[in-house]
Amino acid sequence: MKFATKLIHGSHSIDAATGALSIPVSQTSTFAQKSVDHFGKYDYSRSGNPTREALEESVAVLEGGSHAYAFGSGMAAISSTLMLFAPGDHLVVCEDVYGGAFRAMTRLFGQWGLNVSFVDATDPAALEAAIIPATKAIYLETPSNPLLKITDLCGAVRIAGKRGLLTIVDSTFMTPYLQKPLELGCDIVLHSGTKFLNGHSDVVCGFAVVNDEKLAQRIHFVQNAFGAILGPQDCWLTLRGLKTLKIRMEESQKSAIRIAEWLSANPRVKRVFYPGLKSHPGYEIHRSQTSGPGAVLSFELEDYPLTKKVLEGVTLSAFAVSLGGVESIISYPAKMSHAAMPSSERAARGISDTLVRFSVGLEDPDDLIADFARLI
Template sequence: MKKKTKLIHGGISRDPYTGAVSIPLYHASTYQQDGVGNFKYEYARTGNPTREALETLIADLEGGARGFAFGSGMAAIAAVVQLFSAGDHLLLTDDVYGGTYRIMTKVFHRFGIDVTFVDTTDLETVTKSIRPETKAIFVETPTNPLLKVTDVKAIGEIAKEHGLRFIVDNTFSTPYWQNPIALGADIVLHSATKYLGGHSDVVAGLVVAADDALGDELHFIQNSTGGILGPQDSWLLIRGIKTLGVRMEEVEANTKAIVSMLQEEKSVGKIYYPGLADHPGHAVHRAQAGGFGGMVSFTVENGEKAKAIVKSARYFTLAESLGAVESLISIPSLMTHASIPRERRLALGIEDGLIRISVGLEDVEDLVEDLKAAIRS
């Protein structure tokens, strides 16, 4: 089954009870049992038909054994980190989403889970950072907001060699462009709020386990902690995923035109986009993914110039989040990555004048002219 077909027909694509081609919304909180312990569904926290259709779909799309849907991307990350115990050590990509940095340093650190942020594009650094108590390597690729690319297969081999679990945040590329499990990942994460939902109308997180044993561990955590996705949002996410393929292809076409314009603007400094031949990791990304996506970051003179640009843009909406049908624009240092100390941001390359855009589905000529005018203003 090809990818676009799987987006529509993967998982449980027909309601087994009625034959409905759109999985119904099952709002029930509990279910009748045919005798004690004889049931298909027991309690909605443990399992729900609408959520199950979504969870089966994402498992199919990522090539994993089990899928799990959570109330947000951060809830998904929290569930995965709860696989570990006090005294365990994790390696994380240094240029990681601000919320991931925050939860690891401000929340799980209090429970005795230690983390080291490393440049996972540097395989030697990764290997040298492994300790006896290290239990996992957690990679985000491409990263947010500098679009750094990690060699998933190479890190997977390092993880396997040292007996570590390998976790990949696949939010930016989506399963349409990139499938980390096929490259050696044990767990794949998504902030499904972004491209998978695609319409700025749902907040959700998805996790896929590569094998059943790991799936059982994650289901125990999901059921025990209860951060599940509700049936309404599960249904919205299934609907969004059906158009993921056509959206990702159109977004990429729009993005290439915008990047070409940015290259001609003298006031634009660095451009971060994996599709550029001179972008660090370009060749690696080309080898492990089918497309370069719709996320672009670029620098301008300073923070004041950046604020003027985001204020002037008409079709790029100043907002948090990404991956929607509408184009979005943000200043990471003041928004998505504000929770990271400024000294660390600057050390990573997240400058005050860094702007991040998420390219949407508007007419590409409107987008190009709008951003050009905002930059020149």
């Protein structure tokens, strides 16, 4: 089955009980039991819920995994995954990781004894050199947020494999339509489903996906024990949003390529970060491990006054936190996605005060370009 068909029929295309084409919202906290000795498949919605199960199975099929787990946010998926580790364990993490993940790793999990080293994961030698005896996993984002840096996933898997480490990848920017890290040998794929998977800026959700029974059991244990689950209504909305993932990604990506080229030709734009541009240092690696550059790009403007003018002056795109919606969203990493990172850390990573991130929605690209052209 090809990806577009999987989106519609890969799992749970019809409700088995009624034939409904839309999976019902099982808006219940608990399930009545018939026997003291044998409980039914569902007993309590934190442990399992039919709407959540339909969504989890759909995401697992799309990602090429055996199991997916849905959480109440991308951060809940990330934090629940970090709970697989114990005090004293160490992770090697790509340096321009999402600011919220940086915050959880350093200020939350740091407190309970998890140690992390941030490295430029585009450099395999740096990745390897950061591994110490206590290292248990390599944690990556590719493309990374907000600088769209590319990590060679097969290379990282080779390095991790030599030492028996897990490879964890936040694949939010790509979705399984464009990148399937499990097929490349990675162990856990994370998503902020808030973004392209749901795609309509109306749900906050997250996923952890694996292709290994034991790992699945461990994540399921955390999901149930810690309890950061996604509610049935949000599962239903995400199931609905997911069906159009392919056409949304295709259209937004086509526009992103045009906008990246337009920005690159503008003298007031200092740099464009987009793996669809041949000038991107990770262009070849990205091409080899994905089927497209996606619909998020970042760019650096000439100075701060122009940056402010663009952020406050665009009329079609929302100046907002988040990405991956049908509406284009322009954001300011220094004060939004990476506000949780101290300014010295941001500066060290190249996240400057003139950096703008743009998530391309489904508006006509001519209109989006015209909106920028008024300002830049």
